[in-house]
Amino acid sequence: MPIATASQTIGPYWHLIEHPEFADLTRFGAVGERIALTGRVRDGDGAPVADCCVELWQASPAASETFPGYGRAATDSDGRFRFTTIRPGPLPGPGNVQQAPHVALNLLARGILGRLVTRAYFDAEPLNDTDPILALIDDPARRATLLARPAGEAVWHIDIRLQGEGETVFMAF
Amino acid sequence: MSEAFPTPPDLRTPFRALTPGTQPPNDFPEYGSTQKRHPKQPLLRIPQTVTEITGPRFSPSRYPSIIDLTRSGVHEALGERIIVRGRVLDEDGRPVPDTMLEIWQANAAGRYAHPRDQHDAPLDPHFRGEGRVFTDAQGWYQFTSIKPGAYPWRNHFNAWRPNHIHFSLFGPGFATRLITQMYFPGDPLLELDPIFHAVADEQARRRLIARFDIECTKPEWALGYRFDIVLRGRETAVAEE
Numbered sequence: 001m002p003i004a005t006a007s008q009t010i011g012p013y014w015h016l017i018e019h020p021e022f023a024d025l026t027r028f029g030a031v032g033e034r035i036a037l038t039g040r041v042r043d044g045d046g047a048p049v050a051d052c053c054v055e056l057w058q059a060s061p062a063a064s065e066t067f068p069g070y071g072r073a074a075t076d077s078d079g080r081f082r083f084t085t086i087r088p089g090p091l092p093g094p095g096n097v098q099q100a101p102h103v104a105l106n107l108l109a110r111g112i113l114g115r116l117v118t119r120a121y122f123d124a125e126p127l128n129d130t131d132p133i134l135a136l137i138d139d140p141a142r143r144a145t146l147l148a149r150p151a152g153e154a155v156w157h158i159d160i161r162l163q164g165e166g167e168t169v170f171m172a173f
Numbered sequence: 174m175s176e177a178f179p180t181p182p183d184l185r186t187p188f189r190a191l192t193p194g195t196q197p198p199n200d201f202p203e204y205g206s207t208q209k210r211h212p213k214q215p216l217l218r219i220p221q222t223v224t225e226i227t228g229p230r231f232s233p234s235r236y237p238s239i240i241d242l243t244r245s246g247v248h249e250a251l252g253e254r255i256i257v258r259g260r261v262l263d264e265d266g267r268p269v270p271d272t273m274l275e276i277w278q279a280n281a282a283g284r285y286a287h288p289r290d291q292h293d294a295p296l297d298p299h300f301r302g303e304g305r306v307f308t309d310a311q312g313w314y315q316f317t318s319i320k321p322g323a324y325p326w327r328n329h330f331n332a333w334r335p336n337h338i339h340f341s342l343f344g345p346g347f348a349t350r351l352i353t354q355m356y357f358p359g360d361p362l363l364e365l366d367p368i369f370h371a372v373a374d375e376q377a378r379r380r381l382i383a384r385f386d387i388e389c390t391k392p393e394w395a396l397g398y399r400f401d402i403v404l405r406g407r408e409t410a411v412a413e414e
Contacts, residue, residue, distance in 0.1 A: 006196055044210070111210035136217060
């Protein structure tokens with residue numbers, strides 16, 4: 001049986017496939033509660049990661065003709081990115097346990113040979129308390145790395161730390 | 174052979190674990206950029222949910238194909254013309270149909286049409302270096318380009334990247350997302366390249382190298398290369414029969 005092809009880094013020149021409109025998941029006319037999700041990616045020294053490809057995938061609302069569910073954004077010189085999307089709703093989880101609203105984030109960059117996957121949840125969402133993925137993280141400070149915080153009218157912000165103090169919880173599956 | 178799989182896979186079935194040694198680690202000291210960009214905490218192993226099992230869909234109506242990278246300018250790109258084709262399969266050998274591949278690469282002189290690439294090699298105004306193709310029902314893809322040049326980088330003294338083409342694939346789920354690089358046979362720089370060697374398994378490394386393919390070489394026109402790509406397969410259901 002064939003074995004899955006090895007990953008290789010996206011490198012520093014991936015912007016040749018960057019299309020800034022991909023960062024707006026509402027561009028095909030999606031209806032729903034429109035939000036911005038902003039973030040900042042920093043490395044083990046706390047320095048901004050200025051060449052990161054941040055991808056977003058959300059299974060809610062379900063992808064359709066008007067909503068791709070997928071977005072891609074480049075970080076700027078300060079490590080910042082911004083998506084415009086529709087706020088996700090709860091999702092089914094393993095064993096009939098509901099998952100709290102969340103989006104998955106996929107980080108790709110020079111120095112990342114595979115992919116770094118994390119999730120952004122919404123702070124103060126009541127379902128977070130029973131979310132089966134958040135429940136796997138014992139340390140409240142670690143769990144908090146997955147929470148996007150309100151940062152203005154319909155704007156949510158998440159800080160992503162690849163390494164070191166406040167290191168984001170990254171996932172394998 | 175797709176004919177051997179009359180029943181399409183259940184789209185809710187999780188994807189199977191990756192084979193140890195066949196994927197690069199996050200921390201690989203020989204590749205200096207990993208030093209500050211790898212998590213030191215262990216990855217959190219999570220069950221695959223609808224978020225991981227499903228994934229985005231792309232169609233050429235919204236994401237138009239760019240199947241000939243040599244024709245992005247007014248004139249034809251300079252360099253050794255190549256045709257790259259191959260199949261995208263899963264780990265059960267099933268074709269992955271209608272999936273998008275994104276491609277990007279340096280020009281024939283080893284320079285990217287990218288503002289951050291300051292390598293002192295000429296830009297080709299007629300080569301941008303972006304491609305986008307979709308697999309057919311049998312998982313086949315094909316595009317035309319020029320052979321990218323090798324280029325220096327600052328990872329270590331006298332470091333040069335081997336000739337390579339970058340590939341981005343999605344497959345059926347978020348779990349099957351893959352970014353990889355295709356290399357060329359016989360390249361002496363491969364043995365010295367830490368990115369290539371971050372893959373511990375020799376067979377897995379070898380699968381990143383395209384084969385010269387006389388069948389897809391077009392007489393009087395372009396050399397052909399074959400590069401097959403395998404995406405994660407789904408977990409095997411316990412046999413019910």
